[in-house]
Amino acid sequence: MLFKELNLIEPILNALQTEGYTQPTPIQEQAIPSILQNRDLLGCAQTGTGKTAAFAIPMLQLLSKPHTNTKIHKVIKALVLTPTRELAIQIEESFKAYGKNLPIRHLVIFGGVGQKAQTDALHRGVDILVATPGRLLDLMNQGFINLRDIEIFVLDEADRMLDMGFIHDVKKVIAKLPAKRQTLFFSATMPKEIQGLADTILTNPVKVEVTPVSSTAEKIRQEIFYVEKGDKKGLLMHILQDKTIETALVFARTKHGADRIVKDLIKVGVKAEAIHGNKSQNARQRALTNFKAKTTRILVATDIAARGIDVDELSHVINYELPNIPETYVHRIGRTGRAGLSGTALSFCDAEEKEFLDDIEKLIGLKLPVTEDHPFAMSWQSLLSGAAAAKTKGKTKPSRGQRSERTSRPEKKEHEPNLSGAKKTPGGSGNRRWWKK
Structure with a gap:
């Protein structure tokens, strides 16, 4: 039609x-x-x-x-x-x-x-x-x-x-x-x-x-990277060596974490900005405008601040930290693969996040493929033993109602988007290889 x-x-x-x-x-x-x-x-x-x-x-x-x-x-x-x-x-x-x-x-x-x-x-x-x-x-x-x-x-x-x-x-x-x-x-x-x-x-x-929330867009290619928490920074830098990734939206769980990722990226010459609840409205709009114009390559966002981000032809979403609420994962990766375009969602998972990943896979009814061909790969055995140790130490996952980013006034909690219409011709860079050996 x-x-x-x-x-x-x-x-x-x-x-x-x-x-x-x-x-x-x-x-x-x-x-x-x-x-x-x-x-x-x-x-x-x-x-x-x-x-x-x-x-x-x-x-x-x-x-x-x-x-x-x-x-x-x-x-x-x-x-x-x-x-x-x-x-x-x-x-x-x-x-x-x-x-x-x-x-x-x-x-x-x-x-x-x-x-x-x-x-x-x-x-x-x-x-x-x-x-x-x-x-x-x-x-x-x-x-x-x-x-x-x-x-x-x-x-x-x-x-x-x-x-x-x-x-x-x-x-x-x-x-x-x-x-x-x-x-x-x-x-x-x-x-x-x-x-x-x-x-x-x-x-x-x-x-x-x-499209019920439990299903993820068919044209979004999803990958999981098992990695030690301390190696996530190195893995992100490694992935971004691929120059075909023109822009990427990176998700952090907290405002402090988002700022830290931006500082790390800037140190190695990657143009990055953060968007979260502690940023002024003007700063957030400026960061979003720069990202849409591709003058900023990487936008790092918290879940709440990212709810209004709608960028045409965004090829990559990177979950630097997995969300504790599985539906949030669906909303995150929905930033790419829009209007019939293809997209790629890459997710880092450390031992403490294994339980989050289990919840996500249960919600979407899909076992996500694991990528082991990278310099920071974590073995399955290490992941399971680390996850068991985390449980023993009482590091249980936050409740579904608990959010990582909070502000003093409810209105200043931000949140999603949306799509304005369908493009004439499908396209995008979602099928490109996104790492280099």
Whole structure:
């Protein structure tokens, strides 16, 4: 199917053509017609499926129709609520790209920066508001925002809202919305509390489900490297000797760990930057911009900060440290292999992380291949004995609710992304050899 077969208006089709998108992803193909019919929608989709465009494109079309509202001042007609600043920014960029030929105003608001520029824009009038929960409630309490005229409400990444402690804020926002509205609800997973919330706010929804979270993208090549903790730095340097790896997203479990990896890379002449909760919003945006422009080769991120990272044609994700929550592994490697492109996910596993790896393989239903052809290979026997010793010493894995990166205010916990549309031709460097003997 092509986008032009989805009954989209000419201004949007022209914008999509400019962006180079001709074919919708499965979730876009399923969701767009239902949303255009003003149906509520429950979308079960993980990152990399194209869900942002799945709701942004039909919203723009619906809001481009003549309205009966004759108020002199423009009112907010649509609200997109999302858990992190990075994700909010990228969603607003999608509205800008797809709506470039439409007279629709959009604005993104989030915490961590001054509010004056945001309140000035609100005063000038906004059709579509993209917001994180904390700043939205703050500006509502100050009287800058009123949600009584909302026609379309989007709750994005609902499960991450729950993980990050935003669920009560979300419910406060929902309480201020008009009862008569169209609601679009997206979540990668459906835990009991999220299912209950969906049942409460959706009316006879169309359900769209694409790639359950337990499955990893078929076009992502995954490899495991057994390595001593102290040898991880050397292994990373060894892998990055391969110049075909133009850019790579490296995951660390903590902010301190991310900074340490960046310092080690810079010492050997590899251009690297870190993105995590202790960085200012400007520093994080600058690092992300440099990475997208490929002036920075390596971006090192914590899980929470990485949730909004969406980079076209990213070929490699490297798990310097395995996550203690198996679903996080799926979200991490979903940064690559997007829009039908191939990608490679390389994961380092030391003895203390063996239990994390077991949980990941159980979740995805796949035994990950182990690469032993590298200078820092750790034997299977050493791995098992080390894992047993770690258990004996009481180094058990953190609970599923425990996160490595914490900040004082919930809003400053960052988190994922998403894909804006499908490229015309699949490609990428995922099938290249990524180490040298």
